[in-house]
Amino acid sequence: MSEAQRDIERAEEYEETTPRTSVLGENKFELSTGLIIAARYADKLRRVALVSLSKMVPRDIIIRDVSEFNKNLYDKIVNQMKIDKLDVIKLVVSVRYDKSQNKLIFEDTKIIRYYTEEECKKQYESVIQENEKLKKEIDEIRKKLSDLLGSVQ
Known part of the structure:
Protein backbone atom coordinates (compact mmCIF):
# COMPACT_ATOMS: atom_id res chain seq x y z
CA MET A 1 0.00 0.00 0.00
CA TYR A 115 9.79 21.95 26.55
CA THR A 116 10.06 19.20 29.13
CA GLU A 117 10.17 20.06 32.83
CA GLU A 118 13.87 19.14 32.81
CA GLU A 119 14.59 21.55 29.95
CA CYS A 120 12.69 24.31 31.75
CA LYS A 121 14.68 23.70 34.94
CA LYS A 122 17.97 23.92 33.00
CA GLN A 123 16.92 27.21 31.43
CA TYR A 124 15.76 28.52 34.81
CA GLU A 125 19.08 27.57 36.45
CA SER A 126 20.94 29.24 33.61
CA VAL A 127 18.98 32.45 34.14
CA ILE A 128 19.66 32.32 37.90
CA GLN A 129 23.42 31.89 37.26
CA GLU A 130 23.44 34.78 34.79
CA ASN A 131 21.52 36.92 37.28
CA GLU A 132 24.05 36.17 40.05
CA LYS A 133 26.93 37.03 37.71
CA LEU A 134 25.30 40.34 36.80
CA LYS A 135 24.69 41.17 40.48
CA LYS A 136 28.40 40.66 41.22
CA GLU A 137 29.37 42.88 38.27
CA ILE A 138 26.99 45.59 39.47
CA ASP A 139 28.43 45.38 42.99
CA GLU A 140 31.97 45.69 41.57
CA ILE A 141 30.98 48.71 39.48
CA ARG A 142 29.31 50.35 42.50
CA LYS A 143 32.45 49.77 44.58
CA LYS A 144 34.70 51.25 41.86
CA LEU A 145 32.35 54.22 41.50
CA SER A 146 32.30 54.72 45.26
CA ASP A 147 36.13 54.54 45.35
CA LEU A 148 36.38 57.05 42.49
CA LEU A 149 33.93 59.47 44.11
CA GLY A 150 35.71 59.07 47.47
CA SER A 151 39.12 59.84 45.96
CA VAL A 152 37.79 62.92 44.13
CA GLN A 153 36.54 64.53 47.36
Missing part, protein backbone atom coordinates in the same frame (compact mmCIF):
# COMPACT_ATOMS: atom_id res chain seq x y z
CA SER A 2 1.41 3.40 -0.91
CA GLU A 3 2.13 6.04 1.70
CA ALA A 4 -0.44 8.38 0.16
CA GLN A 5 -3.14 5.68 0.21
CA ARG A 6 -2.32 4.85 3.83
CA ASP A 7 -2.62 8.54 4.73
CA ILE A 8 -5.95 8.81 2.94
CA GLU A 9 -7.30 5.84 4.89
CA ARG A 10 -6.04 7.21 8.20
CA ALA A 11 -7.39 10.64 7.33
CA GLU A 12 -10.82 9.11 6.83
CA GLU A 13 -10.55 7.50 10.28
CA TYR A 14 -9.50 10.78 11.89
CA GLU A 15 -12.31 12.71 10.22
CA GLU A 16 -14.84 11.56 12.79
CA THR A 17 -12.63 11.63 15.87
CA THR A 18 -10.07 14.41 15.42
CA PRO A 19 -11.32 17.73 14.09
CA ARG A 20 -8.30 20.07 13.97
CA THR A 21 -9.52 22.66 11.55
CA SER A 22 -11.11 26.08 11.87
CA VAL A 23 -12.86 27.80 8.98
CA LEU A 24 -11.44 31.31 8.51
CA GLY A 25 -13.48 32.33 5.48
CA GLU A 26 -14.40 31.20 2.03
CA ASN A 27 -11.78 28.68 0.91
CA LYS A 28 -9.55 29.55 3.89
CA PHE A 29 -8.87 27.29 6.86
CA GLU A 30 -6.58 27.03 9.86
CA LEU A 31 -5.01 23.59 10.21
CA SER A 32 -3.50 22.33 13.46
CA THR A 33 -1.53 19.15 14.02
CA GLY A 34 -2.07 19.02 17.76
CA LEU A 35 0.88 17.89 19.87
CA ILE A 36 3.26 15.62 17.96
CA ILE A 37 6.92 14.70 17.93
CA ALA A 38 8.77 16.73 15.32
CA ALA A 39 9.68 13.64 13.29
CA ARG A 40 5.97 13.06 12.50
CA TYR A 41 5.00 16.60 11.44
CA ALA A 42 4.82 15.86 7.70
CA ASP A 43 2.52 12.84 8.05
CA LYS A 44 0.27 14.57 10.54
CA LEU A 45 -0.05 17.78 8.52
CA ARG A 46 -0.83 15.81 5.37
CA ARG A 47 -3.53 13.82 7.20
CA VAL A 48 -5.10 16.91 8.76
CA ALA A 49 -5.16 18.58 5.33
CA LEU A 50 -6.72 15.51 3.72
CA VAL A 51 -9.44 15.37 6.36
CA SER A 52 -10.12 19.09 6.28
CA LEU A 53 -9.90 19.91 2.61
CA SER A 54 -10.80 16.75 0.68
CA LYS A 55 -14.43 17.76 0.19
CA MET A 56 -13.36 20.97 -1.51
CA VAL A 57 -9.91 20.29 -3.00
CA PRO A 58 -8.89 17.30 -5.14
CA ARG A 59 -6.76 14.87 -3.12
CA ASP A 60 -3.88 14.88 -5.61
CA ILE A 61 -3.59 18.67 -5.21
CA ILE A 62 -3.65 18.36 -1.40
CA ILE A 63 -0.92 15.72 -1.44
CA ARG A 64 1.19 17.65 -3.97
CA ASP A 65 0.97 21.04 -2.27
CA VAL A 66 1.29 19.77 1.30
CA SER A 67 4.34 17.75 0.25
CA GLU A 68 5.97 20.89 -1.17
CA PHE A 69 5.04 22.88 1.94
CA ASN A 70 6.48 20.13 4.19
CA LYS A 71 9.84 20.41 2.39
CA ASN A 72 9.96 24.11 3.25
CA LEU A 73 8.93 23.40 6.85
CA TYR A 74 11.75 20.87 7.22
CA ASP A 75 14.38 23.55 6.68
CA LYS A 76 12.74 25.85 9.21
CA ILE A 77 12.20 23.14 11.85
CA VAL A 78 15.56 21.40 11.59
CA ASN A 79 18.04 23.99 10.33
CA GLN A 80 16.68 27.31 11.58
CA MET A 81 14.93 26.39 14.82
CA LYS A 82 17.24 23.44 15.65
CA ILE A 83 14.34 21.28 16.80
CA ASP A 84 15.25 17.65 17.46
CA LYS A 85 13.15 14.90 15.89
CA LEU A 86 11.87 13.79 19.32
CA ASP A 87 10.93 17.29 20.53
CA VAL A 88 7.23 17.94 20.96
CA ILE A 89 5.77 20.57 18.64
CA LYS A 90 2.45 21.82 17.35
CA LEU A 91 1.96 23.27 13.88
CA VAL A 92 -0.76 25.78 13.15
CA VAL A 93 -1.03 27.08 9.59
CA SER A 94 -3.58 28.99 7.54
CA VAL A 95 -4.25 27.54 4.11
CA ARG A 96 -6.25 29.01 1.28
CA TYR A 97 -7.43 27.20 -1.82
CA ASP A 98 -7.01 29.23 -5.01
CA LYS A 99 -9.41 27.64 -7.48
CA SER A 100 -8.10 29.63 -10.45
CA GLN A 101 -4.54 28.35 -9.93
CA ASN A 102 -5.74 24.99 -8.58
CA LYS A 103 -3.29 25.39 -5.71
CA LEU A 104 -3.15 25.52 -1.92
CA ILE A 105 -1.50 28.63 -0.52
CA PHE A 106 -0.03 28.32 2.97
CA GLU A 107 0.22 31.41 5.17
CA ASP A 108 0.86 32.37 8.79
CA THR A 109 2.77 29.27 9.83
CA LYS A 110 3.31 28.89 13.57
CA ILE A 111 5.67 26.25 14.93
CA ILE A 112 5.16 25.95 18.66
CA ARG A 113 7.84 24.05 20.54
CA TYR A 114 7.11 22.51 23.93
